[in-house]
Amino acid sequence: MTETTVNPYQYLFNAQKARSWAIARTSYKERLKKLDKLQSALQKTYKTAIRQAIYDDFKKPIPETDVSEIYLVLKEIKHAKLMLRRWMAKHRVETPIALIGTSSYYKYEPKGVCLIISPWNYPFNLTFSPLVGAIAAGNAAIIKPSEMTPNVSSLIAKIVSDLFNEDEVAVVEGEVEASTHLLKLPFNHIFFTGSPAVGKIVMKAASAHLASVTLELGGKSPVIVDGTSSVKTAARNVLWIKGYNNGQTCIAPDYVLIHEEVKDEFVKHFKYYCDKFYGEDPEKSNSYSRVVNLKHFNRLKEYLKDAKHKGGTFEVGGEEVHEEECYIEPTLISNLPEDALLWKEEIFGPILPIRTYKDLDEAIDYVNSKEKPLALYIYSNSKSTIDKIMTETRAGTTGIRNNGIQYTNHHLPFGGVNNSGIGKAHGFETFKAFSNQRSVIVRHSPGLISLLKPPYTPFVQKLVDITLKWL
Template sequence: MNTTVAEPKSKGINSNSEASPGEEILRIFNLQKANQHKVARTTASERRRKLAVLHEAVLSYREEIREALYKDFRKHPSEVDLTEIYPVTSDIKYARSHLRKWMRPKKVGTPMAQLGTSSYIHYEPKGVVLVISPWNFPVNLSFGPMISAIAAGNCVMIKPSEHTPYASGIMKKIISELFDESEVAVIEGGVEVASELLKLPFNHIFFTGAPEIGKIVMRAAAENLASVTLELGGKSPVIVDEDCDLKTAAMRIAFGKWMNNGQVCIAPDHVFVHEKNASEFMELVKQNIRDYYGEDASVSPSYNRIVNKNHHRRISAYMEDSVSKGASIEYGGKTNPDEDYFEPTILTNVPAGSGISKNEIFGPILPVYLYNDLEEVINEINSREKPLALYIYSKNKKNIRTIIQETRAGGTVVNHSGIHFFNNNLPFGGSNNSGIGKGNGFYGFEAFSNPRAVLKQWAPVSGLDFMGPPFSDFKQKLIDLTIKWF
């Protein structure tokens, strides 16, 4: 591929500034703080125009975005379109279509005890917000929350991951061309920059990443009583029962697992397959790997790389630890650290005490476990932290209903993997260890808004007027009647 994306100029936030990172961040934060009320007053039409311009820019920079992600970790252009460009353009179109409705005051009912009043919810912007995004889908997971924040009328500071510097660079270029830094700004840099940002009293922080970093973000937010949305991860399990379309299940699990080299927060982490179907399922998954990436995935242009050597070492250590404790490599296992290459790999007989059985894999290894009793699988899932996603492959309505009712997860997909993220009508997010709060569509708009309660007393007399001090037996009777009947 011919690449025209410029080399990253600096690891800091502004290579032309003599100010320290902390001073430069504070300068931009203060500009946004001073500008927040002006931005908050923007109409639905004005916000829709901003999103339309962003939509046009993403499409016009489509080739440069593709090139940037190829340079960051050899992501195929078609995969960039599918997992980076489409989610962003879809988010924008959905938000523009629904924004007037979202911004409109939402009427709510009036209890009998408050006859003479009317009430509604007014969604107001939170103010100045921070988006901290990860490296695995840098454009998608930076611009997605930003779209929600803009739709809600906020000023936004975005801290993308330092592990994908080319993607960060093109995002900074796009945003700096479209927005004044007093409204939206991309802040590049590493851990020290993130630390400086987290010292500031943002009104909301939207973080996507690992649970251990999510805890740090939440502690920092607590210092300023900032609200948070944490999109985390976890070990998303797959159940393939005795009554399913095995061919389709194997195809969709393989697609969901090895897209982006398994570096996906909602990728199938491990599979429980009924022992009746185990042998056939395994062969079908292997065949799908070959269909997708050929006999040697290292030469396939459709198979990208681990993002960096640290993550390559982490995943390699998981595999080596599992094998040393008795796991079997059923497929793959080849690596090339010099190229950050890790072959699609299937493990069986993975022992409970291994690191891969306890930690989110976030890589191209798929442990497969056999089961006979569905209740045992449910108990195993419930013994762990709540996953971000749970996948069920089954034609058995009773099994599907039982699994959904007796487990807990951020989201669940039946007979597919990961596609719930693309439905803007659904909330996306986890629960506890896999996340706090939701994004996507209205739920993203809501995350960056304060649902302000407004009550208007329009009748000249209120029932409460007759129940205030000084209290008397008569007033007590009115209170008793209110308690009993209203």
């Protein structure tokens, strides 16, 4: 039996490792050519197939697919192409007095063979956006897409096999077992997007080989709405991002903290925009997608059951739950006790708990009682309130009077903090994630440093004293 059949994971890794030095030596033009090829394939050849595969997996509306899956990847490609020459260049730095006679710079070099483990919620975007950075940085990459979106996973494998040799970029499909096998291999970098629980498993596996990691995770992202804000705008924006992709978005709000004086107004506008966005029956709307599979549907159904059992007030929705379609209507719940499941687990669905506060410190203390979120949203027209929240909380990203759009700016670093993620991505940050920043110092003449060698005479000490004085 060949190595391919005995251990296909090791075979692929070995093939890419053998090729990795050649890939690392590729020029700016060669990497640009690869990005051009990928751009053309996504923009022309596979656009219709991408839309269909994502719809087949969870009925995602085409406009959402075009924006969140195709457009964002194409923006990453175009930005990388525009900036790649600068990213690959030497970056010179200042020379301190003590090092007169030298010059210093750093350059970004490829890490080598990388593993990209992508999730199911934005399966196309969160596979190819990291791949753009890996290619731009000059790496080989193995991709493990999610088994929960089989149609997209199969299409990703086809696209990659059509565009690249497997010793450069390859796709491994399969269940959790495939990821387990891959994580045993000594990759140079692992880029993982998923839950904090699985992120810990990935990080532990990476530590065995001292591999660097980028972990894009999630957690419970809050929205704080005060009495000075436009409550109508807050309700509209929160519902939009909570309904987008059926709430299966890592930066979607997980709960709303709202001043008690404007809570009823928020509920009124939330209901109004539910009807406006999705009609009286969202199940019939072509703008409302579905929960990805039965496993996640049952998880969300259990949250609703728990909320009802514990006396939650269903302000909007919560009744129409249909297993055959994996359909759950947009739902807003208030008056939930602290032991409700919706306060404990990341929701990842179209269910939103809301609680009131009297004093801003109360809201801030509640946010800080939980793990640091990937996103925190603020609706206020008070500069002092915004400044206080920004100063006294921690989050990976923040939107002020908006929800979710911070992800779409590839000039902004995107990522979490601690439990919500490690490392940053988007644009230059993705390129850096797949690169080693190598420092270089070049000696041109003897300079001062050559005089500071043994024996340490009084003259040498005097030179040291002068150097210390002029630091």
